[in-house]
Amino acid sequence: MASVTRAVLASSADPAQRHRLVEIRDNLIARITEAEQEGWLGEIEGLQVSLASAEEKLTQLDAEQVRQRQVIDLGMPRFSQIATRISTARGPSS
Numbered sequence: 001m002a003s004v005t006r007a008v009l010a011s012s013a014d015p016a017q018r019h020r021l022v023e024i025r026d027n028l029i030a031r032i033t034e035a036e037q038e039g040w041l042g043e044i045e046g047l048q049v050s051l052a053s054a055e056e057k058l059t060q061l062d063a064e065q066v067r068q069r070q071v072i073d074l075g076m077p078r079f080s081q082i083a084t085r086i087s088t089a090r091g092p093s094s
Contacts, residue, residue, distance in 0.1 A: 018061050025054040 028051040035043040 015061055015065065021054055021057055028054060
């Protein structure tokens with residue numbers, strides 16, 4: 001699990017893997033709780049670092065999804081604009 005977790009957290013954000021990242025985050029939260037109950041102080045810090053990374057990745061994925069949903073209107077040129085450009089580029093007709 002630890003090597004899989006490190007690989008997922010170190011990779012670039014892939015929206016298709018969001019569900020896996022949520023599972024990892026939830027598992028880390030459960031492991032931190034267990035470590036606190038058992039008094040495994042050395043384990044807690046490492047788990048918290050991994051949890052912070054997982055949450056950062058989720059934030060990146062969410063931000064990327066918002067950016068991708070935004071529509072950018074590039075406008076559609078009108079025929080008169082296109083015709084003017086073409087006739088000016090060719091020069092006056094003889």
